[in-house]
Amino acid sequence: MSLNAESSARRAEASDIIENDGLESEDASSSAQDVRRSPARRALVVLTVLAVAAFAGWTYRGPILDAFGLAPPAASDAKVDKSGDAPANPDLVTLDEAGQKRMGLAFGRAVTRRIVLPVRAPGTVTFDERRVTHLKPRTQGRVLSLAVQPGDRVTAGQTLATLDAAGILDARNGLQAAQAALGESQASEAVAALQVKRGLEQLKFGGVAQAEVERRQVDLAKAQAAVKSAQANADMYRAQYQRLAPAEGAAPGTSAVVTPIGGVVTSVGITLGEVVDTGRDAFMVADPTRVVVLANLYGADIARVKAGDAASVESPMPDHPPFEGHVRSVNVTVDPATNTAPARIELDNPEDLLRANLFVSVTVAADLGRGGVTIPAAAVQQTEAGPIAFVRKAPDRFERRALTLGIQRTDWVEVRQGVADGECVATAGSFGLKAILLRSLLGSTD
Numbered sequence: 542m543s544l545n546a547e548s549s550a551r552r553a554e555a556s557d558i559i560e561n562d563g564l565e566s567e568d569a570s571s572s573a574q575d576v577r578r579s580p581a582r583r584a585l586v587v588l589t590v591l592a593v594a595a596f597a598g599w600t601y602r603g604p605i606l607d608a609f610g611l612a613p614p615a616a617s618d619a620k621v622d623k624s625g626d627a628p629a630n631p632d633l634v635t636l637d638e639a640g641q642k643r644m645g646l647a648f649g650r651a652v653t654r655r656i657v658l659p660v661r662a663p664g665t666v667t668f669d670e671r672r673v674t675h676l677k678p679r680t681q682g683r684v685l686s687l688a689v690q691p692g693d694r695v696t697a698g699q700t701l702a703t704l705d706a707a708g709i710l711d712a713r714n715g716l717q718a719a720q721a722a723l724g725e726s727q728a729s730e731a732v733a734a735l736q737v738k739r740g741l742e743q744l745k746f747g748g749v750a751q752a753e754v755e756r757r758q759v760d761l762a763k764a765q766a767a768v769k770s771a772q773a774n775a776d777m778y779r780a781q782y783q784r785l786a787p788a789e790g791a792a793p794g795t796s797a798v799v800t801p802i803g804g805v806v807t808s809v810g811i812t813l814g815e816v817v818d819t820g821r822d823a824f825m826v827a828d829p830t831r832v833v834v835l836a837n838l839y840g841a842d843i844a845r846v847k848a849g850d851a852a853s854v855e856s857p858m859p860d861h862p863p864f865e866g867h868v869r870s871v872n873v874t875v876d877p878a879t880n881t882a883p884a885r886i887e888l889d890n891p892e893d894l895l896r897a898n899l900f901v902s903v904t905v906a907a908d909l910g911r912g913g914v915t916i917p918a919a920a921v922q923q924t925e926a927g928p929i930a931f932v933r934k935a936p937d938r939f940e941r942r943a944l945t946l947g948i949q950r951t952d953w954v955e956v957r958q959g960v961a962d963g964e965c966v967a968t969a970g971s972f973g974l975k976a977i978l979l980r981s982l983l984g985s986t987d
Contacts, residue, residue, distance in 0.1 A: 646970035672828035682706035706796035716778035723771035730764035804828035836903040837881035
């Protein structure tokens with residue numbers, strides 16, 4: 542028998558009781574017309590009827606209130622989904638709009654995107670070796686003057702130091718001797734050529750023998766070879782002297798150290814009055830307008846980072862934006878001391894904020910070469926069984942989904958299984974849905 546049928550039967554029994562009481566009251570009233578009923582007895586009857594009605598109302602309050610549509614509201618506005626007599630779905634949570642607002646629930650969508658993993662690594666700033674020059678003296682000599690010191694800016698063609706170089710005099714004297722030898726060999730060649738010409742003319746009328754003419758031709762060939770040798774020797778001394786010759790307006794016998802590039806003097810390796818030779822660095826000049834950052838990659842990041850990936854380097858100045866660049870290459874050699882491989886990142890440095898040997902923090906956007914479904918990171922909740930997310934199936938219904946995660950970032954995570962592209966997931970406030978679900982599974986009625 543259903544609850545409504547039982548309630549109707551009990552109400553009928555109560556009506557019969559009341560009618561019987563009413564008949565008995567009428568009989569008593571007719572029989573007592575001659576005898577007046579006492580006030581105490583009337584009060585007792587009224588109290589009895591009220592007590593019976595109160596007991597019946599308390600016992601059957603649920604069916605009676607249901608029959609008149611006065612049932613009290615549910616104790617909570619969030620519950621696990623139950624439909625009639627069907628078993629409850631433990632993965633569904635129902636929460637009305639008011640409850641969602643109180644919880645501060647927000648939503649996001651699963652989208653398919655290119656999987657790019659931020660790889661963070663420590664880095665060191667160095668000069669671009671293509672923009673660095675090591676200047677050595679062109680000849681041995683004593684340092685007469687120094688024009689710069691470390692930190693000074695210089696321009697291309699500027700003289701940095703002057704040396705009293707005896708080698709310049711040797712080169713000049715050698716050039717003069719070579720030029721004299723060249724003149725002598727050229728004169729000998731001219732004489733030999735004349736002798737050959739005369740011999741050929743005399744040979745026509747028998748003035749000389751054929752053997753004599755041939756000898757003179759051999760002498761001419763020797764003279765021509767001597768001229769070529771003397772010319773080469775003179776050219777050598779001339780180039781040597783031109784390389785060592787003092788700058789225009791400088792004192793004779795001096796040699797200048799001149800920088801071929803503009804930049805900053807980073808080191809000075811000579812002192813005044815010191816005798817230096819050509820095997821020693823006198824200055825190092827670097828162009829700091831473009832530098833290299835070596836990011837030390839470790840473990841799996843070595844294979845993830847590729848040439849062409851975008852890179853960001855934090856500025857040493859708090860209010861300055863990061864320096865943006867790209868990975869030029871990743872070294873195939875691993876440092877045995879740190880077990881890291883450096884990634885080369887070239888950056889413009891117009892304000893000289895990045896200085897050599899400065900430690901910086903580098904973030905490389907490593908393109909993994911594939912796409913995937915992603916959801917906001919705030920949508921992921923951790924449970925003992927693993928990560929989950931709540932997918933919005935209706936305005937007031939949310940379904941728990943177990944997730945298989947891939948790449949995880951601070952703003953989004955890759956979902957390999959559990960959520961499809963385009964589905965709506967709860968983000969901010971999803972912890973509250975997790976709490977409701979766990980409370981319902983534990984059988985709590987609070």
